[in-house]
Amino acid sequence: MDRVTSLASQKAVVIFSKSSCCMCHAIKWLLYDRGVSPAVYELDELDTWGREMEWTLVRLGCSPSVPAVFIGGKLVGSASSVMTLQLNGSLKRMLIEAEAIWL
Template sequence: MDRIATLASQNAVVIFSKSSCYMCHAIKRLFYEQGASPMIYEIDEIPNGKEIEWALIRLGCNNPSVPAVFIGGKFIGSASTVMTLQINGSLKKLLKDAGALWL
């Protein structure tokens, strides 16, 4: 859990993802289209990825554990939460408040 908190706090937007996950791809694309440059950790491609996945599950990310999105060091949620924020218009404000957008 400490490792997740450390990684999540090092960038304005952090996404824990798996390279084969279509929802992860969609969420990453959404952030890029917003003008944000998220730090992406592909947990299926890094040495301690399984440990990170277990920590994400303990954090409440389950079924599936990814994508797990952090903005401003705070856990936002998975794809459904991010899409809800996008639809209701509050995602852009979160990104601006975290310093992920300059406009």
């Protein structure tokens, strides 16, 4: 748990992902398109800690476990949560507040 929370707080936006996940890819590009430069951790490419971090994300309530998006050190959720925020206009405000983007 400590590893995930530590990594999640090291940058304004952090994505825990898997390289073969199409929804992870879509969320990464949504954020890139908005000018965000997130820290991305591909769990399937992390030999030692990837599986443990995936289980931690599940215990934190991520279902499915990836993509798991943290903004300002706080868990936002999975792809559906991020897309909901995008559609209702809240995502931009959250990114500005976390200083991931500027006006």
